[in-house]
Amino acid sequence: MASSVEQKDAPETKDQENETAAEKFNVEAAEVLATSAQRLPLAQAAPIYEQLLQLYPTAAKFWKQYVEANMAANNDDATKQIFSRCLLNCLQVPLWRCYIRFIRKVNEKKGAEGQEETRKAFDFMLSHVGTDIASGPIWMEYITFLKSLPAQHGQEESQRMIALRKVYQRAIITPTHHVEQLWREYEIFENSVNRQLAKGLISEFQQKYNSARAVYRERKKYFEEIDWNMLAVPPTGSSKKSCSYSVFLCFISNFRTNPQRIDSDSSNKRIIFTYEQCLMYLYHYPDIWYDYATWNAKSGSVDAAIRVYQRALKALPDSEMLKYAYAELEESRGAIQPARKIYESLLGDGANTNALAYIQFIRFLRRNQGVEAARKYFLDARKSPNCTYQVYVAYALMAFCLDKDPKIAHNVFEAGLKRFMQEPAYILEYVDFLYRLNDDRNIRALFERALSSLPPEKSVEVWKRFVQFEQTYGDLASMLKVEQRRKEAFSSIDEDPGSVLEDSLEEVVSRYSFMDLYPCSTKDLDQLARQEWLVKHMGKKSGVSNGPSRGGERGPPNLPSYSNLPTKFVDSDTSRTMASRQKPVDNTTVASTTVAGFNGVPNALSNSVGPLASSGATGPFDEVLKATPPALLSFLANLPIVEGPTPNVDIILSICLQSETVAPSAAPAGPGKGRKGGGSHQAGPATSDLSGSSRSHQAPTGSSFRPRQSGKRKDFGRQEEEESSTVQSQPVPKDVFRLRQIRKARIGTGASQTGSTSYGSALSGDLSGSTG
Numbered sequence: 104m105a106s107s108v109e110q111k112d113a114p115e116t117k118d119q120e121n122e123t124a125a126e127k128f129n130v131e132a133a134e135v136l137a138t139s140a141q142r143l144p145l146a147q148a149a150p151i152y153e154q155l156l157q158l159y160p161t162a163a164k165f166w167k168q169y170v171e172a173n174m175a176a177n178n179d180d181a182t183k184q185i186f187s188r189c190l191l192n193c194l195q196v197p198l199w200r201c202y203i204r205f206i207r208k209v210n211e212k213k214g215a216e217g218q219e220e221t222r223k224a225f226d227f228m229l230s231h232v233g234t235d236i237a238s239g240p241i242w243m244e245y246i247t248f249l250k251s252l253p254a255q256h257g258q259e260e261s262q263r264m265i266a267l268r269k270v271y272q273r274a275i276i277t278p279t280h281h282v283e284q285l286w287r288e289y290e291i292f293e294n295s296v297n298r299q300l301a302k303g304l305i306s307e308f309q310q311k312y313n314s315a316r317a318v319y320r321e322r323k324k325y326f327e328e329i330d331w332n333m334l335a336v337p338p339t340g341s342s343k344k345s346c347s348y349s350v351f352l353c354f355i356s357n358f359r360t361n362p363q364r365i366d367s368d369s370s371n372k373r374i375i376f377t378y379e380q381c382l383m384y385l386y387h388y389p390d391i392w393y394d395y396a397t398w399n400a401k402s403g404s405v406d407a408a409i410r411v412y413q414r415a416l417k418a419l420p421d422s423e424m425l426k427y428a429y430a431e432l433e434e435s436r437g438a439i440q441p442a443r444k445i446y447e448s449l450l451g452d453g454a455n456t457n458a459l460a461y462i463q464f465i466r467f468l469r470r471n472q473g474v475e476a477a478r479k480y481f482l483d484a485r486k487s488p489n490c491t492y493q494v495y496v497a498y499a500l501m502a503f504c505l506d507k508d509p510k511i512a513h514n515v516f517e518a519g520l521k522r523f524m525q526e527p528a529y530i531l532e533y534v535d536f537l538y539r540l541n542d543d544r545n546i547r548a549l550f551e552r553a554l555s556s557l558p559p560e561k562s563v564e565v566w567k568r569f570v571q572f573e574q575t576y577g578d579l580a581s582m583l584k585v586e587q588r589r590k591e592a593f594s595s596i597d598e599d600p601g602s603v604l605e606d607s608l609e610e611v612v613s614r615y616s617f618m619d620l621y622p623c624s625t626k627d628l629d630q631l632a633r634q635e636w637l638v639k640h641m642g643k644k645s646g647v648s649n650g651p652s653r654g655g656e657r658g659p660p661n662l663p664s665y666s667n668l669p670t671k672f673v674d675s676d677t678s679r680t681m682a683s684r685q686k687p688v689d690n691t692t693v694a695s696t697t698v699a700g701f702n703g704v705p706n707a708l709s710n711s712v713g714p715l716a717s718s719g720a721t722g723p724f725d726e727v728l729k730a731t732p733p734a735l736l737s738f739l740a741n742l743p744i745v746e747g748p749t750p751n752v753d754i755i756l757s758i759c760l761q762s763e764t765v766a767p768s769a770a771p772a773g774p775g776k777g778r779k780g781g782g783s784h785q786a787g788p789a790t791s792d793l794s795g796s797s798r799s800h801q802a803p804t805g806s807s808f809r810p811r812q813s814g815k816r817k818d819f820g821r822q823e824e825e826e827s828s829t830v831q832s833q834p835v836p837k838d839v840f841r842l843r844q845i846r847k848a849r850i851g852t853g854a855s856q857t858g859s860t861s862y863g864s865a866l867s868g869d870l871s872g873s874t875g
Contacts, residue, residue, distance in 0.1 A: 239281025
């Protein structure tokens, strides 16, 4: 535990930081350590508690254990010091009840002076945690304490009764677990004092009590869903934490609506208490701190908002979001110097400054100190090795849009071009700037300069923008010339140029489209994209396998690999599907593919299963592949590489219909135990190499299909049972289109008894192309 608390000086990646945080905030280890400290002498337990509380400063249960250990040792000075450190940040009833026990113990032998100190302590406690839904016992304890005070004469008795009435009346309008019990005690109290007066007072507070009871019943649902013993740890994405986070937000929202319709001061106190209690458990959530500070600022208490931000930055010193929000608040109220200090803290010593801090500080200087201050700082910032192309773009656009000085903006872009010529994004920003100047000559010159230095794999977007520019502003000859040059540039990196049509109708669509207007229907756009993909797919499927066969002979067709296919871009918010050339996927980077992207699944499968079958490697992804059925692996390998959350369903169905999935292994059949009719069922191996390196996906031959005997009804039924046992045969679908495709496939199977099977359009489900 001690080593987990230490800070590491070496720079860490994001994943390493997450792992370090998970190790540092080990809740189970902290609970075990706190339990063991309770059995140790105070001298040995104190360092453990300090270590735990440094890591969990809002853990009320650890503070309570620590203070109880000091109270048991009669260490009053240390107990007071601990209470001063924790009480205002840990608004939890058990900890505060421990505080009141300590106060009563210290003052029990001081007579009237001690009783007054105890009464003040009760008032202090109720002003902080008296609105807690579990504060009923505190109110009852305070009432019992007031009843126990001696009254020497009638005036003191009258004062005591007035104090009791005030406490009762505050307690019965507070939504707590004991609100009904407190109401019954209040009725008894008023009737015991004066029945005539009691009738009027009870009638006056009856409605307020009913409102408090209704609010309590509503808030009780939130209260029961929160784990009040959990420790404050950084967000982990766990369902339990997410649930508590959502419940706390609902809890805060309920208080902010003021359903009890109490006065604004009392309502604000309850809202503040709820935020503070929420931060005990969501201490590392920056959005809670921001919401709390924003609420204070909107409520008119800017000073309170500033204090919240200061506390937030102690809790989350690395949160840039909170620093920018804090600086914004200071700047909005005219406190320029405090805001500047916050920005300078973001810049740090310059060694690890990010580009965003430079940009935001330049903007801050431009807003508050003028153009020259911003220009001077930019000239200093550009010398830093951490100054990226975004800083140049930001300052150039600032000079152009705010200072109305296109010459300085042009000079800044030119200066940055010498440093960032290999950055396509910077080149495109420069192009956009020249667009605004209507400088078509320099735009063409910039495209030529950039494309002459950029490697083909980094020039995709630049070529695309060049083509769009010529299509919009050039003549027909220049338009066709640039399109041809782009084809030639990418032909060197296309491993299978024959798989792409030399001239595509999509090029015509691209030339003669404008904004959301197209020279064809949406259905035509989808059909063009689908046909282009099928041409490439069938070229892969019927061509040479991925790698040379032994003996130089061409082996049987393997499962296709889509690693080098141009990506289909599926627009998630429109119904149109357009094909855009993308950078080919590098097989060496497949290991870093994440599940959330879906972009590298075919590559990952085809590159991982082969080594798994041959070498027996047991990586995490290999373990998944081992447990994945071969049919599912084959299906995943046939899926195209798409972008966007909504792939085209028709394309996916087309792939599924033409997919040659692997049949699951059946019981081994010995010689002579084949199917009736001479065809033997050959089970696929347990491991499928989707890249084609160790297994060839055989095309079906005459021996692998049972001849259809139309004259025998029972044989036809047996054939249907055998077909339904394969992976390709699914339960009878309800979709008419799907039934038609299955019927066509069976007709094609029955017609191919000579061993020649045709493979055809995946859209129609027919088989076209022959294999013998």
